Amino acid sequence: MCSVVVIESCMITDARVLQPEFVPGDVKHRTNEVSHLSDTLRPITEGGHAETSLLYGPSGAGKTCIARYTIEELREHVVALDHQYVNCWEDHTRFKTLHRLLEGINKAFDIHRQSTPKDELLARLRDYDDAPYVVILDEVDQLEDKSLLYDLYRISNLTMVLIANRTEDVFADLDERLNSRLQPCTRIKFGRYSLDQLVTILEDRVRWGVEPDAIGTEQLELIADHAAGDARIAIGIFRNAARVAQQNSHTQITADVIEDVVSEAKSEIRQKTTDKLTEHQQALYDIITDTGEISPGDLYEQYCSAVDDPKTQRMVRNHLSKLEQYNLISTSGATKARTYQPCT
């Protein structure tokens, strides 16, 4: 019954393991970071209050994964512990973030955007004291109204785990009182993974996700090399390579297949970001990537002819600063000498 063809077409044994959001049962190379974060959160297990922690570092360095992993671990020690993950890019307004946080404790069922008074959401969160509540605020620098952090900070049984690429992005536009509260928080730095570290991370995914001999160390090193320290890219390349190999009924993931999917995998990850852009942000991004480098004046001119209903220059500047925050574009020079370039 199980012919050779069937076996070959089943190279991938568990596709979930190949997804970027998969949280492994055991983490590699981040034991210091994990224990630092667990130490910070430990008071919760003793009925106390844990201080805010901030995980920062480049994308694909394992921040989100470690935060989720550590909280899962913590849950094994605390019988009653609520937790919630919020991506502040997707839920960037005060309302949406609060709503998501209430969802995490099943208190959001009857909330409607208009009818619910302004502070009702926060009040509900404040009133909740059933169990310690740990919340991960990912991409916290994208939060529009940072004063929400102050409000959350003052809720005694709520513990924040903040995640951002750079600490400056978090603290830059905080007011004095928030700064003095959050500055002393526990900061845990995440560096890029080394090539060897990426290989062992991939080895785990190989073990759990594909047939044992589907890929060799040499090929994993090739993937790691292309990923340049970014685990998300490494896993993306691996996933695409496994998929292509399986589609072509190959028993192994070869170097050729890997080379073929590298750019596709990288643009897939970028695509995930650009998918979140509005029509106007997208138009601006396209112009900047097409030209390679462009002055503000030329950019606005091209933008106006590219879209049907161009927004004002002021609005375009808002969009551009968003694109910069998203690491899609970069700027150089000041005032008249300014130019916009795509990020590499």
Next chain:
DNA sequence: GATCCACAGGAATCCTCGGGGT
């Protein structure tokens, strides 16, 4: 060095949308 000018970004205000109350 004075002046000009393109530009950035803060603040106030306007506009629109969607849902609830009467």
Next chain:
DNA sequence: ACCCCGAGGATTCCTGTGGATC
């Protein structure tokens, strides 16, 4: 059916900045 309200996007107005020009 109508009005009202709040949120968030968009616009307008404005000030500050730094390169360019003479």
